[in-house]
Each structure stands twice: as structure tokens, then as C-alpha cells.
Amino acid sequence: MGASFVAAGIFLGALGFDVPRAYATILFTSFRTPNGFVQTLLKFIPLLLLALSFTVPLAAWKFNIGGEGQLLAGAIGSAAVGILLSGLPAFLLLPLGIMTGTLSGAVWAALPAWLLYRFGINEILTTVLMNFISFGLLDYVTTEVWRDPAAGHPTSIPIGAGAHLPLLISSPPLHAGIVVAIGVAIAIYFFISRTTAGYELLATGANPRASLIHGIAVRRISLLALILGGALAGLAGAIEVAGVHHRLIEGMQSNYLLLGILIGLIARGNILAVPFVAFSIAVLEVGARALQRTMMVPLEMVFIIEGLILVFVLLSDVVRRR
């Protein structure tokens, strides 16, 4: 950790930026004001869910690189419910929207998962290709089906008020998605560490051959792990629609997929570590945005810090092995 900050600091200094002030901005923006903290929590929600959607299949040593597509499928699914049934009362519409979104994400992942199960096609490839298909779908619904003519950027018309997630704090606004996300993370942790299916999942990843010999349906476990991963990303998409945007916006997937993968890898697949890493990355992301505003340091600078953290974490494994 420390080494990556030093390395990135030297790089920043070489480019002529004020290094101590830059780091103060990156690290403390989240904790200085209530607004900064809420911004961090809002980033934390999708990051946590996307990191889990990568980490759960990773436990079975399957790589889900399709979180972006699954998030968008979830967003489109929940927005469809929110727009088409906008007259329904909130106690029906909100859960229906969230559930449809989660299901859509699961379906989006189910295709690559089934291709792996049935034909043995490498899941890295198919999950990625599904991302690009989802971009086209989002563009289609935001420019043709539910286009908002008032918006300059491809955007859909808003969902019904009944589909909005309630606010926990009204100013600065923090929606109830944080409770859902943390609840899901705890549930996933108990599923993996305390249930038979979770144990079989870990065993499959640790040694597929031994698992197969001991009667674990290895291929079915991989199928289910990928679908569960898709459901988590779909849930993230549904929460983004119901809690943050209240509509579909092109580009709403941001860079959550990449950061989710990064978080999963830094946590080295450990489900318990994922929320803490996700929160730290959310702090860095919010800090980097402030840095761009105040000191004109490009946003991507923080990627280099994050990339270096990842490299050092991975290297520490090698050192420990010796």
C-alpha cells in the first residue's frame, strides 16, 4: 500500500504537482464534509455489488468480466417496470422493479454460463461480448423506445415515483440502497462460509478434479456461480436506477466493472475483505474527482495508484510463498 503511494507520488511530483496537497485531497475529501461522505457511500454501493459479482464466480475460479452488461441489463429491466407500470403503488412497484432488475442481470449472465456448461466455451470471452451487446440495447431503449426528447444525451423518460428507493437522509441525499447492498454482502458471506453449496463452490475453485471425484457437480456449481454473479450486478443496476438516476442514462455503468474486478483481485477473492477494499476504492475515486476539480490532475491518475496497489498486493503473495 505504502509503496504504491510513494511510487505514484514520485510520478505526480515529476509532473510538477504539489504532492502533499494532492494526497490530502485524495484521502480526506470523503471525511471532511457530510456531502463528501455521502458521495463516497453512493459510489461504494455499486462498487461493492460489482466486486461481489466478480468475486463469487472467482471462488469457483470462473472469471465474470461481464458485470457491465449485467448491470445495464438490470438497469433496463428495472426501468422497464418503473416506466411501464408507473401507476402502481410504491409497496408493489419498488420491489417489483428491484426484483426484475436482479433477474435481468441473472438472465444476462445465464447465457454465457450455459454456453460454458453445455459447450465448454471460455466464460471470459462470452461475458465480455455480452457487455458490447448490452451497450447497443441501452442505446436503443434510450434513443428509440423510451427517449426523453428534452435531454441532449441519450436518456430515457423517468420512472414512476413509486419505483424510487426511499431516502435515509434527505440532505445530502442518501438512498436506502446502502442497506440493501450491505445486507446482500452479509448474506453472500454466510452463504459461502456457512452452507454446503458455498463450501462446494470454494472446493470447486480450489481443486476441480478432487471436487469432481468427491461427487461435487463441478460444472453445475460454475453455472450457478456465474448466474449469481450476474444477479448481483443486475441488482446494482436496479439500485442505480431506483436510487440515483431515476431513469436510464447512456454511460451510467461508469467504470464500475473495471473497479469491481480490481477490488476482487486486491481482496484476493476473499469475500470478507471485499467490502473494506470497495470502501477504500470509493474513497480514492471521490478524492480523485475532487483532485481533478481543484488541482487539474487528470482523473485517471488514481487508476495508476490503484493499479500499483494491485501489483504490490499480488507481489506480496509471491514474497509470502518463498
Place this chain on the structure above:
Amino acid sequence: MDVFVLFSKLVMLTLVPYVLASQGTMLGGRAGVFNVAQEGIMLAGASVGFLGAYLSGGNLVQGALLAMVMGGLFGLALAYFTTTLKMDQFVIGLALFFIGLALSTLLYKLVVGVTLTPPLIPTLQELPLPGLSHIPVLGEVLFKQNILVYLAILLSLALYVFLYHTGPGMALRAVGENPMAADSLGVNVSAMRYLATISGSMLIGLAGAYLPMVYTGTFTEGMVRGRGWLSIALTFFGGWSPHLIFLGSLFFAAVEVLAFRVQVTGVGVPYQFVLMLPYVATILVMLPTFRRLRIPAFLGRNYDRERRALL
């Protein structure tokens, strides 16, 4: 120009990044190193290639060389982490993908900054081959292209000869099939893996640089648009052999050209669905073929000569 001739000519032009990236992937894979960072390496190559040409006042050769050096650095990192440190190839590949993607945008922003109109470099011109380019139809399609089209064709031929008709090529294939056997015959397994991974990644970097140098004249974020991932699929279709990869890339290029033409002219289908075509087609083609494909037996694994048996 006849529609068919124009179409074929465009296919040959569009073929290049697929051929370069897939042959690069194939080279590393033949030594057992499965690179999954193509998308990131191509983006870094596109960015560095553009910047190299832009800063030298439009010198495309310098841009292309820089992109290859950049690719080579990624290859060196991949080879070091997997071959020397024996870390998981997918994990390292994904990390490098992330770094390449971040680096591409960061370098562009640091050098060019935010501008209203994108800075442009001159695009690569056609280089008609004397004599040959006057052959009807064939001359137009094959011999009136930019230099990298010729390079892609010659490279595929050269790789075919190298892999199947030379000693070092055979040694390379042995390293990817059974490194223990190769090692016992005196082949330097590590050196082979390093060389193949680095030279393969240099090709992938060049594939990235092709995009700003031929298509757009400038760098835009995410401009590779999945071509890196598609080239992995292509390498699988081609059974990790250079001649079949070349044939497969004809298909990928044809789909891309078709999608582009249909988007411009329109056929009553919303253009978004046409843009999905390359990705949908790739998944569909994988369905019947994937199981039957031949892959290097040691693909994606790391060789440790001090271990007694290969699991």
C-alpha cells in the same frame, strides 16, 4: 468501382488489427502463456502510437515503433509475472488490461489535455505495388493497400513457415504442448516463453496503433471497442495456427465492414442491432466449433522445472 471489389478491399483493410492481435496472442499461447490483456495493450498501443506520431509532426513510423515498444513492455511484464514468479495468468492479464486502459487515457490527457476539436495525425496512405496493382480486381483488392496490410499477410505466411518448418518453431510449439519434454531435450523453456510473449505483445500494440493511424487520425477513449477480446475468440477459432487465424480474420473483418455499411445505408433494422452484429456473430460461431478446436495442451499454465510431475 464495383460493389464487390470495394467490399473486398475494405475487408482487407479491416483485417489488419485482427490479424496482428490474434497472431500475437497465438505466439504467446504457443509457448503456454495465455494473454488476456489484448484490449488494454491495444488501447495503450493506440494512445502511444497516436501521441508518438502527433508529437513528431505526423511521423507514423515513430508512432508505430513506440506502440510496439509499449506492447513489448506489457509482454515483458506478463512474461515476468507468469514465467518467473509463476503467478496466475488470468489474474495478471486482467491487471495488465486495467493498467493499459488507464494508461491510454492518462497519457493522452497529460500530453494533449482537453481540447474542443481533436488533434489529428495524417492517416496511412495507400502504397500501390508497381505492376501488381494493375491486375484487374485482384490488384485493387490486394495490391493497392497501405503497408500494414501487406505486413499482416506476409507476417501470417512467415509465422506459418516458422512454426511448422523450422527448428525453433518446433521448439516453441513443444514448449506450449509439453514443456517438460522440451526441457529434457535442452530447449530453454523460460527464454522461449519470454520471447514469444514479448514479440506477441509487440504485435498487439501495433494492432492498437493501426486504429488511429488508419481509421480515425486521432485517439478516443475506448476506441478499440472490443477488438482485443474478439481477437482472443479469433485465436481460438484459428486453432492457434497462423494460417487458420488469417482465414478466420477474413470473417471477422467482413462482419465489421458489413455492420458499418448497413449502419450507413440502413435496412429497416435499428442501427444499434446492426452494431451488435460482430459480437453476436462471434458467440454464434463459437457454438458449434469451440469443442472441436485444438488448443496448446499447456495453455494458461506455468511450468516449474523443479516439480516432479505435471498435473
